[in-house]
Amino acid sequence: MQELVNIFAKAIFVENMVFAYFLGMCSYLAVSQTVKTSLGLGAAVIFVLGMTVPINYLLENYVLAEGALTWLGEQYADVNLSFLTFILFIAVIASMVQLVEMVVEKFSPTLYSSLGIFLPLIAVNCAILGGSLFMQERSYSNITEASVFGLGSGVGFFVAIVALAAIREKIRYSNVPGPMRGLGITFVITGLMGIAFMSFMGIKL
Amino acid sequence: MSTETVDKTKDKEPLFSKKNRKLLKDPMNDDNPITVQVLGICSALAITVQLKPAVVMAMSVVFVMAAGNIIISLLRNMIPQRVRIIVMLTVIAALVILVDQVLKAYLFDVSKQLSVFIGLIITNCIIMGRFEAFAMGNGVWRSFLDGVGNAAGYGVILILVSIFREFFGTGTLWGIQLIPESWYMSNGGFYSDNGMMLLPPMALISVALIIWVQRSYNRKLIEEN
Numbered sequence: 001m002q003e004l005v006n007i008f009a010k011a012i013f014v015e016n017m018v019f020a021y022f023l024g025m026c027s028y029l030a031v032s033q034t035v036k037t038s039l040g041l042g043a044a045v046i047f048v049l050g051m052t053v054p055i056n057y058l059l060e061n062y063v064l065a066e067g068a069l070t071w072l073g074e075q076y077a078d079v080n081l082s083f084l085t086f087i088l089f090i091a092v093i094a095s096m097v098q099l100v101e102m103v104v105e106k107f108s109p110t111l112y113s114s115l116g117i118f119l120p121l122i123a124v125n126c127a128i129l130g131g132s133l134f135m136q137e138r139s140y141s142n143i144t145e146a147s148v149f150g151l152g153s154g155v156g157f158f159v160a161i162v163a164l165a166a167i168r169e170k171i172r173y174s175n176v177p178g179p180m181r182g183l184g185i186t187f188v189i190t191g192l193m194g195i196a197f198m199s200f201m202g203i204k205l
Numbered sequence: 206m207s208t209e210t211v212d213k214t215k216d217k218e219p220l221f222s223k224k225n226r227k228l229l230k231d232p233m234n235d236d237n238p239i240t241v242q243v244l245g246i247c248s249a250l251a252i253t254v255q256l257k258p259a260v261v262m263a264m265s266v267v268f269v270m271a272a273g274n275i276i277i278s279l280l281r282n283m284i285p286q287r288v289r290i291i292v293m294l295t296v297i298a299a300l301v302i303l304v305d306q307v308l309k310a311y312l313f314d315v316s317k318q319l320s321v322f323i324g325l326i327i328t329n330c331i332i333m334g335r336f337e338a339f340a341m342g343n344g345v346w347r348s349f350l351d352g353v354g355n356a357a358g359y360g361v362i363l364i365l366v367s368i369f370r371e372f373f374g375t376g377t378l379w380g381i382q383l384i385p386e387s388w389y390m391s392n393g394g395f396y397s398d399n400g401m402m403l404l405p406p407m408a409l410i411s412v413a414l415i416i417w418v419q420r421s422y423n424r425k426l427i428e429e430n
Binding site: 021022024025030083085087123128133134178179185187191192194195 | 240243244245246247248250251290291294295298299301302305306321324325327328329330333404405406407408409410412413416417418419420421424426427
């Protein structure tokens with residue numbers, strides 16, 4: 001149990017998707033104008049990461065990795081399909097996003113209309129594919145750990161984007177130098193937030 | 206494969222007409238993918254600690270962009286609107302697998318350094334963005350130019366940031382020591398490297414500085430808010 005809590009906390013604070021690896025930056029910068037929209041995108045990312053990482057974990061361990069096809073029979077023991085990783089992972093992500101979109105549209109039209117364009121955009125959010133690729137690189141020992149990692153990364157993204165949106169809503173009242181307005185100052189804010197998050201790096205989990 | 210179409214455009218206008226040159230030149234400054242269109246930031250920041258991986262990354266993106274734009278532009282009348290995202294992702298993923306395997310075979314150490322970021326070219330928003338905005342509606346030669354131009358605009362920023370960070374962070378460029386050893390404090394000198402440069406937040410601040418400089422010269426890019 002403690003192991004799981006560690007993975008969760010590490011994914012949120014120490015190895016935050018946005019501040020430590022710069023993943024999901026594009027939507028992070030584009031959709032952080034107001035707190036309301038950023039809440040919607042953050043929730044959608046948590047959901048999709050929480051779903052795709054375990055699915056890709058199963059794919060990785062029962063189809064892609066070297067010797068993973070042994071369950072089909074002895075003659076498949078030395079098949080190595082790992083070069084197909086990217087194409088399979090992205091296919092899973094794109095179809096999951098499509099599925100999530102349809103389910104949400106059917107059962108919760110209000111949530112659907114508030115998420116709007118952000119749901120399909122998640123398919124090309126680097127944080128999602130990055131989550132799956134990090135899961136593969138770090139080789140978690142079972143599916144529970146992988147799902148906890150997926151959820152934790154999603155929450156990390158959520159925290160980052162909501163915090164940035166809140167700061168950007170306030171900074172509108174400040175007199176920023178012309179050329180830095182908009183994009184420039186947002187980069188600086190993210191950099192400063194990244195420095196703040198680095199204080200978690202010393203924590204050994 | 207593409208010669209036929211190229212010849213057809215040739216009839217109408219010269220290969221490097223003013224309009225076509227604009228496609229190559231605009232992404233360098235007025236329409237830079239990173240500092241103006243805000244596309245492809247993720248990978249641009251993460252791999253700019255050293256010059257060498259940044260150059261390899263920039264070259265990979267140029268290849269994927271140019272080849273992908275040609276393929277999508279050839280297929281543009283056959284792709285159904287509803288499934289176009291999946292088609293695009295498949296084309297990109299296939300090209301990225303190609304790049305990944307070549308790097309693993311010939312540049313293994315760089316490939317290890319780039320780790321997941323080669324895979325993340327797939328979700329690099331520049332590529333999807335240009336497919337969607339340009340290759341779906343333009344001919345093969347123009348799409349090719351647009352691809353090369355945008356990828357080069359991305360590469361220029363990547364290389365600028367990595368030169369800045371590698372030089373001030375470790376005193377080297379491309380792995381070659383530029384600041385004399387005798388200057389360092391450990392050898393009785395006065396200089397020490399700025400370790401802060403190697404940390405992720407400095408990448409953001411370097412890009413912010415580039416934006417600042419660019420927009421001070423090019424004032425029409427300044428945003429309202």
